[in-house]
Amino acid sequence: MTNPRSDRVTAVRALQKRSVRERTGRFCVEGPQGVREAVRWAPERVRDVYVTAEAADRYADDVVGPALAADLFVHEVSPEVLAAMADAEAPQGVLAVVHAAAPSLADVLAGRPRLLVLLSSVRDPGNAGTVVRGADAAGADAVLVTDGSVDVHAPKVVRSTAGSLFHLPVVTGLDLGQTLEDLAGAGVATYAADGTGRTSLTAARLGVPHCWVMGNEAWGLPADVRARCDDVVAVPIHGRAESLNLAMAATVCLYASAGVLTAGPPAG
Amino acid sequence: MTNPRSDRVTAVRALQKRSVRERTGRFCVEGPQGVREAVRWAPERVRDVYVTAEAADRYADDVVGPALAADLFVHEVSPEVLAAMADAEAPQGVLAVVHAAAPSLADVLAGRPRLLVLLSSVRDPGNAGTVVRGADAAGADAVLVTDGSVDVHAPKVVRSTAGSLFHLPVVTGLDLGQTLEDLAGAGVATYAADGTGRTSLTAARLGVPHCWVMGNEAWGLPADVRARCDDVVAVPIHGRAESLNLAMAATVCLYASAGVLTAGPPAG
Structure with missing residues (x-):
């Protein structure tokens, strides 16, 4: 041609x-x-x-x-x-x-997932794609995306997944409230990742099946959503930064779950 | 006006x-x-x-x-x-x-830093800015940038630092070889962050003053640079992803250093 x-x-x-x-x-x-x-x-x-x-x-x-x-x-x-x-x-x-694949949340839950991440109203294509890539690298079982989020099949999202879109199920078009209910019904704990959280990432209960819930880049997660999650967890900020960006926060949380951050004291 | x-x-x-x-x-x-x-x-x-x-x-x-x-x-x-x-x-x-501020490496080393990150030939503005933000959040003492890297005062870099550019020294225009020498002379261990590393992040010696060395987005760190570092450390990949992107890898390494790794087993 x-x-x-x-x-x-x-x-x-x-x-x-x-x-x-x-x-x-x-x-x-x-x-x-x-x-x-x-x-x-x-x-x-x-x-x-x-x-x-x-x-x-x-x-x-x-x-x-x-x-x-x-x-x-x-x-x-x-x-x-x-x-x-x-x-x-x-x-x-x-x-x-x-x-496009169209895996369902029911399919994912039937597989008894240990680690999930849910994107709620995430709008930036690079962020969404990077979270899919990070979830893949951290060994998550699936990525869940609410209907108010960016389309995961948009060119920039697909590019920033670097192929990870084909490595794990990405369930799209989800209703947030229903999803939180379904996760609870399946015994998956939900942790809102939010700077307001009183539980530090180092103290979160990562030994049980759980799902990280990530909110919008600008306004985060609404209070009622945080209240419906089993815990609200903050990535500790050691310097003067206000926060991490969404993709970084998700990656740090997912790697904490994956065990890198729970491996005990370092050799040094 | x-x-x-x-x-x-x-x-x-x-x-x-x-x-x-x-x-x-x-x-x-x-x-x-x-x-x-x-x-x-x-x-x-x-x-x-x-x-x-x-x-x-x-x-x-x-x-x-x-x-x-x-x-x-x-x-x-x-x-x-x-x-x-x-x-x-x-x-x-x-x-x-x-x-623009122009802090020198000598100034930074005089402060007996515990945690640094060095960007070598990093070209993407978003990556560079995000690493500065992540370094700030993880409590790093400074960010070092070689002369083959993106200009940290470019608009997109400044934006993606989200203000962190004003929170910690960012030393620019460094010669890589000389910097590795200076770090060694100051007793700062250098860890190349690279997927080829045989040391897993969970086993790296993070209890001593150290500097993460991050290479170019596409080609990573040249073999001779890796060989000159005290260790080559890989972020573990649990799923099918080939790698993390540069900013995510840097953030995970920096957070490991920041003590998330040394906080002991989680409550769960």
Whole structure:
């Protein structure tokens, strides 16, 4: 494909719009890392892979080989076509159209999760994506996202997950109140991560199955939500900073849960 | 001031360029949080504060009052003037021109630091700013930045520090090799934070004065730099993620150092 104005290119580019993603149930993954992880962990959801000739060569082992081995459609396109399809300024010559997964909270809870994180009204794409990546790295069982949050299939979110979107279930469109009830019903403790918390992260009960509840970047969690959680936990601030940003706070909490922060005194 | 094309506006806007910042020794702080922290912690460095009428009202207690109490120049400007000065799309009606501090590594080492972080060839403004904020929150004594890194006075870096730029010394323009030598000479252990490390963060010697060494976002730390550090430490990855991003990895390491790690087993 060499015509950046073809119908196919227009259709892929349209996936940058949330309404089109929701109607079609598809989204774009840009860049070799994300596409590689999609091909590796969710090949049944990959509809088409687009690569430039140069990228096909460079990522032969990482992307193109595994995609062909999985019987996926791999299309060579001109750099102009790829640029017209992509949101990123430099998608590194690789893009895939993928069907969105729709795991349910019930599925996640049926797996008896030990560690979850819930994003409530999180609006910044980079924050949301970074939390998904951090949750993956910390070994969380799933990420839960309320309906007032950023669309996790938006290009910037997908990019900042660095492929983690394909590593663990991300449940979207959740109602916050119902989710807190469902978690309680499943025996999962809910900890609001909030600077107002009177429990320090070092004293939180991390030995039981639990879910970190993260609020909006600017206004945090409303008081009634904090009150409905089993505890309100603050990451200790040692210097003069007012707070950590959302993604950092989530990562520190998740790593505390993962045991790094509970491993006892250091060797030194 | 109401003329967005005045010489004063042009001069402030020019501070978005690194060369102008370096020549004048000044930079811009945008938004009420950053300006408030500059006024509070470094009033002697604040040259001018610019506010719109609406922001002057809204941030009377936070920004304008303290600025006037510190005998600073506070100028009311039109929203058009502020927008013309600022890099951010929405600087919330507040901007200050500030003299850059130039703390030296020798000054920092003379204070017998317990916890430092060194950014080597870190290029992303958001990452650099977030590390400064995380270092502040974790109680680090200073942030060190090599000369191949992003300019810490660039607008996006300043914004993502959320005021922490005025809370702890940020030493810039350092030569990496010389800095590693100076740290060794001062008895500060150097730990390369790198996924290749054979020491897990949970086993690192965090009870001695130490400096985390963070490499470039894409290529990490060169082998010869890792070899010159006292240890190479990896943040454990529990899920399928390849790595954490730079700012998250730095924050987890810094919080481990800050004693979250040494707080003993959790109550749960």
